[in-house]
Amino acid sequence: MRRPAHRLATVLLPVGVLALTGLFWEALVRHYAIPPYKLPAPTRIAQALAEDAPLLFGALAVTLRLTVAGFAAALVGGVVLAILLTRSRWAALAFSPYAVILQVTPLVAIAPILVIYAGPTATIYLSVFIVAFFPVLAGAMAGLRSADPQLADLFALGRASPWRRLLLLELPSAVPFILAGVRTAGGLSLIGAIVAEFVAGSGGSDAGLAYRIVEASYRLNVPRLFAAVALICAAGLVLYAAVALSCAALLRRWQPDRRG
Amino acid sequence: MAPLVRLAGVGKTFDTGVTALSGLDLTIDEGEFLSLLGPSGCGKTTALRIIAGLDAPTEGAIETTARTAGEGGLSFVFQDPTLMPWATVADNVWLPLRLAGVSRRDAAARIQAELARVGVADFAKALPHELSGGMRMRVAIARALITRPRLLLMDEPFAALDEITRFRLNDDLRGLWRETGCTVVFVTHSVYESVYLSTRLAVMTRRPGRILHEFSVDLPAERNEALRRDQFYLDLCAQASAALARAQGEGVR
Ligand SMILES: Nc1ncnc2c1ncn2[C@@H]1O[C@H](COP(=O)(O)OP(=O)(O)OP(=O)(O)O)[C@@H](O)[C@H]1O
Ligand SMILES: [Mg+2]
Numbered sequence: 001m002r003r004p005a006h007r008l009a010t011v012l013l014p015v016g017v018l019a020l021t022g023l024f025w026e027a028l029v030r031h032y033a034i035p036p037y038k039l040p041a042p043t044r045i046a047q048a049l050a051e052d053a054p055l056l057f058g059a060l061a062v063t064l065r066l067t068v069a070g071f072a073a074a075l076v077g078g079v080v081l082a083i084l085l086t087r088s089r090w091a092a093l094a095f096s097p098y099a100v101i102l103q104v105t106p107l108v109a110i111a112p113i114l115v116i117y118a119g120p121t122a123t124i125y126l127s128v129f130i131v132a133f134f135p136v137l138a139g140a141m142a143g144l145r146s147a148d149p150q151l152a153d154l155f156a157l158g159r160a161s162p163w164r165r166l167l168l169l170e171l172p173s174a175v176p177f178i179l180a181g182v183r184t185a186g187g188l189s190l191i192g193a194i195v196a197e198f199v200a201g202s203g204g205s206d207a208g209l210a211y212r213i214v215e216a217s218y219r220l221n222v223p224r225l226f227a228a229v230a231l232i233c234a235a236g237l238v239l240y241a242a243v244a245l246s247c248a249a250l251l252r253r254w255q256p257d258r259r260g
Numbered sequence: 261m262a263p264l265v266r267l268a269g270v271g272k273t274f275d276t277g278v279t280a281l282s283g284l285d286l287t288i289d290e291g292e293f294l295s296l297l298g299p300s301g302c303g304k305t306t307a308l309r310i311i312a313g314l315d316a317p318t319e320g321a322i323e324t325t326a327r328t329a330g331e332g333g334l335s336f337v338f339q340d341p342t343l344m345p346w347a348t349v350a351d352n353v354w355l356p357l358r359l360a361g362v363s364r365r366d367a368a369a370r371i372q373a374e375l376a377r378v379g380v381a382d383f384a385k386a387l388p389h390e391l392s393g394g395m396r397m398r399v400a401i402a403r404a405l406i407t408r409p410r411l412l413l414m415d416e417p418f419a420a421l422d423e424i425t426r427f428r429l430n431d432d433l434r435g436l437w438r439e440t441g442c443t444v445v446f447v448t449h450s451v452y453e454s455v456y457l458s459t460r461l462a463v464m465t466r467r468p469g470r471i472l473h474e475f476s477v478d479l480p481a482e483r484n485e486a487l488r489r490d491q492f493y494l495d496l497c498a499q500a501s502a503a504l505a506r507a508q509g510e511g512v513r
Contacts, residue, residue: 157336
């Protein structure tokens with residue numbers, strides 16, 4: 001009897017608190033008559049979102065397109081490189097400095113270099129790729145090596161070719177590890193895109209959301225600034241939920257044995 | 261007739277410096293059910309792996325004609341069921357045939373027959389985590405039997421199961437062995453289990469393992485629960501226990 005009530009509360013409580021925060025914000029702004037260029041009320045932000053919809057949603061589409069493209073490329077690239085590197089200990093060793101260098105160097109520091117050689121749009125795409133690539137690569141490397149050694153013995157007894165071993169044993173064993181990497185990468189890729197746009201974003205028709213944020217802040221268009229941030233926030237939530245839900249759906253098959 | 265497997269002076273020292281086996285002589289004849297009995301850590305698993313060709317001996321020699329891949333060769337049942345968690349029961353059983361190049365469609369009837377033989381026919385589409393431990397072990401046995409092996413190597417397959425399930429699987433395994441006519445090498449800790457199942461026992465010394473004592477189990481081919489209270493059976497068990505107790509003291513040479 002407590003379960004359904006409990007489940008309802010897990011939804012209602014955070015939503016309720018969120019709504020209360022909004023109401024309080026709205027009331028505060030109205031009571032003290034705070035001008036919108038100092039702090040816009042939620043209704044004012046919603047109004048800005050509606051008025052600037054073509055501009056903001058267009059920018060969101062640009063950012064999301066690059067995010068998804070970079071993320072997808074990172075997914076494929078990370079898994080493929082992990083397969084290559086796990087074929088040979090020497091290959092993994094040879095590649096290890098790049099992995100470490102690219103991982104410890106903050107993206108904001110690399111982006112200006114990328115702009116010089118790749119141009120603004122490709123820089124954003126590459127930045128997403130770089131941040132999303134390593135979690136996938138690391139997950140896939142660990143996963144490809146995680147195959148049950150006794151299952152590997154069965155494949156040896158059956159004289160399985162390396163190719164079949166990869167396809168039927170190593171890749172399926174790696175799936176939960178790869179998906180863990182993908183979840184991390186999903187969260188990082190939008191951040192990567194936004195950070196790169198701050199550094200490399202350009203105006204015009206292919207301006208992304210971060211560019212609109214910078215622009216709005218220069219022009220002191222505070223309601224639009226808030227609207228753009230709210231939009232990024234919503235997009236991040238949707239992206240995260242989409243990745244998490246598809247991972248969970250895929251993982252249902254990979255449940256470990258209940259015991260032993 | 262030449263024996264199916266002959267181990268002569270087999271020794272195994274791992275890279276870590278641990279010597280698991282030393283001077284192991286053992287002959288396995290076609291069609292017998294041989295139990296390997298020995299103290300924990302005496303090298304039973306190592307011996308099975310050497311017979312299977314999964315490990316190479318560092319000393320001595322092994323001759324066998326059972327190591328052909330695919331059908332009619334050699335199958336291994338591990339202590340854990342070791343199923344692929346992402347694959348259905350039917351796909352798990354298909355694996356050895358799949359590796360031998362048999363398509364799913366051609367294997368379908370044999371998969372179903374093998375699942376029926378071990379008593380899990382209704383679970384072909386289930387995933388391993390949906391089964392009990394005993395059922396999972398049955399699936400592992402079906403997977404081992406589907407290639408109609410000449411030699412079946414089993415490494416304490418029932419150690420993790422409760423006694424009732426183990427007794428039932430013992431009877432089923434005896435039935436399968438008589439039905440298929442394959443040769444079984446069965447590793448166990450349990451004296452009662454080994455005598456109940458086998459035509460011959462080999463008791464190993466503690467590490468580094470070698471064969472301390474061998475004796476044949478002259479019990480009727482038809483065995484059932486009543487045998488577990490039979491005086492001759494219990495005498496054999498006492499003999500084997502005594503040999504095992506001596507084995508615990510041996511080995512320090
Ligand atoms: N791959 C390995 N590398 C190093 N040492 C090993 C390896 N495999 C086994 N050993 C060692 O060899 C010895 C014998 O191991 P083995 O697993 O064959 O014993 P066992 O008789 O099967 O034991 P148990 O009854 O506990 O299953 C042990 O001391 C073990 O630590
Ligand atoms: Mg063992």
